[in-house]
Amino acid sequence: MGDAGGTVTVLVPAVLAQHTGDRRELTVQVPGTTTVAELLDVLARDYPIFGRRVRNEAGAIRRYVNCYLDGEDIRGLDGTGTRVQAGQQLLLIQSVAGG
16 A cells, blocks of 8 residues: 555446445545555445445456446456556446346
8 A cells, every 4th residue: 555645536327326325426535555446345344235236245346347447447457456546536337238
């Protein structure tokens, strides 16, 4: 973890906002740098149902949830091990099936 702290903004899709008190934008205090997994751990602690909708029992992001850090898909980076710094934005998008 880095030494300078700050916040990371997490943008939540409408379909998941019902599990975050209808908040579509969450601000998470971070100690400089952290990982996507650690950031999601904080959110899961504060919003347990949200946490279960985003990650499976093993802690992996569910296949129907896409996660972008400053516009880059974390699957093309280091997955949930991707480093996150204060000032960055994490966007979660949940696929919705329909027919």
